[in-house]
Amino acid sequence: MTFLNPYILALLATVAAPVLIHLFSKPQLRRIRWAATRFLAASLEKNRRRLRVEDLLLLFMRAALVVLLVLIFARPALLTTGDAALSSGETAAAIVIDNSASMGQSDGGETRFAEARAAARTIIGQLSRSSSCSLWLAAAPRPTPLAAKPSQDFALLRRLLDNAAPGDFASDLRPALEAAADSLATATANKEVFVFTDGQSAAWRQSGDIRKLVEKHRGKIRFHFRTIGKEGADNLAVTGLKTSGSLAAPGQKIRVTAEITNHGKTAATKIPVKLFVDGEPAQDEAVCENVAPGETKAVVLFASIRAAGRHTLRAEIPPDRLPADNSRAAAIRVASKLTTLVVDGATANAANTAERDGFFLRNALLPVAPGAAKNYFLQTTAAGVAALEDPAALRRYHAVFLCDVPALSRAAAQNLAAYVAAGGALLVFPGPTANLAFYNTDPDFAPLLPATLAPARDAPEPQKFLTLQTRNYAHPVTELWNEPGAGNLGTVRFSRYYPLTLKTAGTTGTTTVAAATTTAAVRHAAVLTYANNEIAAAATEAAASASAASGKTAAAVTAATGAANAKDAGEAAGAEAAGTAAAVRRGRVLLFGAPATTAWGNLPVTTAFVPLVARSLAYACDTDDPRRFNLAAGQTFAAEVPAEYAGRDISVLRLSGVAGDAPKTAGRVERDLDGLYRLRVKDTALAGAYAVWLGNAKTPWTRFAVQSDPAESDLKMSPPSETDLILKAADTSLSPDTRTASASADAGANGANVANTNNAGANGADVSSLSRASVPGTELWFWFVLAALLLALTETAFAHASSRPR
């Protein structure tokens, strides 16, 4: 029990009042000459003990009555566990719970999210009847309002809290804080915002904006940041999952790379990694031998998919305390058949096909025995530039290779531009006959190319040849050679080449692109650069645009993906590109600096040529933005469907591998404003592989994957400087005690911690570990008044019964 007006307790000294009154008062004493004093003395003697007991009882009751009166004015209240920073009296509170994936970690019991929920319930329980509260879940891409406006229906708020489901979202506190602060705009009571977060570094990425927000509301709203739990334990995570850039075809082995990151402080050894396809039993399993702290290791697994279409892959490691990142899913497209057109330039009419410029390419595209070529999923057609004149014929091909084409007719150039814009893949190998004026200036063709070609140049002395880069392959096309067992491109030599000058995004209607094949957060690198002269030319692009049509520049994307990538791009700056890539509307264009023949180099006759061509083709054909099928948690999945499916029910199942899971209805196919019909799945809170059915179909219409932010796997707490800056914004400082308590999250130091937090909180903001302090709960004054009344009645009755003056 505690008291809301403890200073009133000083009046407890008045408990001596009855005694003092008795001692110092001069009661009206009647004097009577009495004859029968003999009997009085006898009566007194007989009742002396009883009288003393009665006197003591009366004294006790009267003193107790005084004590009760003092206690009533001191406002007694039951102690309950709660947050000491909450103001007493009428309060307009907003509670923000971090709903990022890292809140799913536990210390063996409750998850951080469950603890935050319990703490929020405590806050609600502490609110007075006239108070109100709004509830927000903070996560990317947008905060989720559980109760957008402050409500006084605490039962409803509790129910909303109980029903709040955790998700595998990325951290983003600022928008939720802003929304929470806005929700209190019209409130007149004490405004308090409580933020419950695990204090993970990722949550404070926008500490600058948070600081500004706190600063903006200084003096109006008090912000209380409560970190839950200790700094994260060892955490192993699958932070990446992607196919290795090769073409995925039915029955073909798909090379899948799973990245295992050790965020702990000790090395992890012998980590079994399993690969699942579409929720079926594991297809492959590998062991990651040793991952040092802070290191990321790639594990190669293989999968085989029987049918064409969208499929999901899921890599899984043994469970730990953060389940969200113990598996990672990715959606891939398996093409049923791929047709390519290899356009020979000047040598198109050569009788000997071996003399044609596309000879090596055609063979590289069909790396099977001649008898098996018909059944191979990749079909190649050789033709001259005239084949580009027919736009209808052109649309039948998935990809077009231009091999030493000097120039194109205007119609062909326009057809090709339209073909690329419609989603076609174009791979250009300029040869000795190339008309550079056409390549660089043709109004239809030049905008397709990601670079301009300088006049051909011989390799510099003294080697007289150029080699390709031997390491640090950043582009999806070439990253295969980062693996030690895959060899490298160092054996490729060029004696002559076209220097490529990269265009800046948007200048010619092209956008340099290096989109990942599987995830939105892969490392970006040049397709290919020369190794000589310390070139590393063309950090061609490092870009992965959110969508090709969005026009985001490589630089913008690079900046957004963090310092590591920016550093790589910086290292690559100045390197000379041997090949570049760009997205043009819905299609992709790859431009190389040399022909695919042996005229200027040995590339076509090296072992790397076949995989390089295959991977280039796979990359160029993957125009269907994989990010549409590989979403961040919380993003809405949308896919076009034919009009015949209009109104069909959409059923979704998260392929968790748990038997008995049934698909859930997720709405119906609806027509959008653009006239297209789309299915939408909004409930993508949990990471994993999803399958979508339309109507009563037995096979899924499509599949997609939801991925958590790899940054969520790093459970390190934010550095003190971040929280200090926020406190400075609130014109206050964090006392050393609080800082220590915050860092150690020692439950035993809660008392001091809370006290310090209170002091800090009075000035605008405070940051501390979540504490279960004892705070005043239900007020007891009613019961004390009742007790006082009963005692007064008892005292009166007793005094009357024992014939005592009052």
Add this chain to the structure above:
Amino acid sequence: MSEARQTDNLLDPDALSRAEHLGILARTVVEGYRVGNHRSPFRGFAIEFAQHREYTPGDDPRHLDWKVLARTDHYYIKQYEQDTNLVVHLLLDSSESMSYRGTATTHTKFHYAKALAACLAYLVLLQRDATAVNIFDTDTREHIPRTDNLGKIHHIMSRLAAADANRRTQIGSAMADLAKTATAKGIVMLFSDIFDDEEGFHQGLRQLRFQGHEVVVFHILDRDEIEFPLTGRVEFIGMEGNPTLTLNPAAIRKAYLAEMQALRSRVKLACDQAKFHYILADTAVPLAETLGAYLVARKQRGK
């Protein structure tokens, strides 16, 4: 004091008018020569000389022994056996405790007792019986010899009025004295609160009974002493040398009443055992009522 000296107050006209026709009847058969109220146990007529006694002022000069005066020049009174058939001895306690006056009354217990005694003396004389008065505290302070002369009533009253109640008491010795001097059977009427010397009272009762007296005990108590209605904090100043007590009377009221009831029960029991009258004289009750009640009861028992 002034109250005590107002002789006119002692005879309550209302009491007398109501009591006059009742008379005082001797419960037992007494010796006497008069015919009327009292039947004599003796045959014939006899008034015998008993002794001489020195004359004191107030004695009837008719009883002077002139012969002795002539011979010795000393004044002696001739005393005879049995001047009358009924002698009522009025024994009045004049101790300090009798001076208490409660809140419900306008007079002290002593005044009430004097008035009661005066009325009874008047009644006795009125019916031609004799009466004698003894006022005592630790000793007999005032003695009014027996007389059957109604004209002496004023003398009795003035002596009663002059009496004060301001000393301790020894009721036992007063009763013993009376038993020694009043050899003839008579009625002894005791007016006292009997707060002190309870043992002496019982002893006196036994002696008087042995002498053949009929004893009537008027237990004079104030209403406050009977009901003890006092409240608040009170300092009780003890009388007759008793200590002073400061206490809350309401707190011990029950115990006090028990003590008081026990006293009354003991006194009444002693009277009942000796077949004596016990009359509780509550000073808040009008004198006529107390006297009438006693006389009615006495008359009924006398039949």
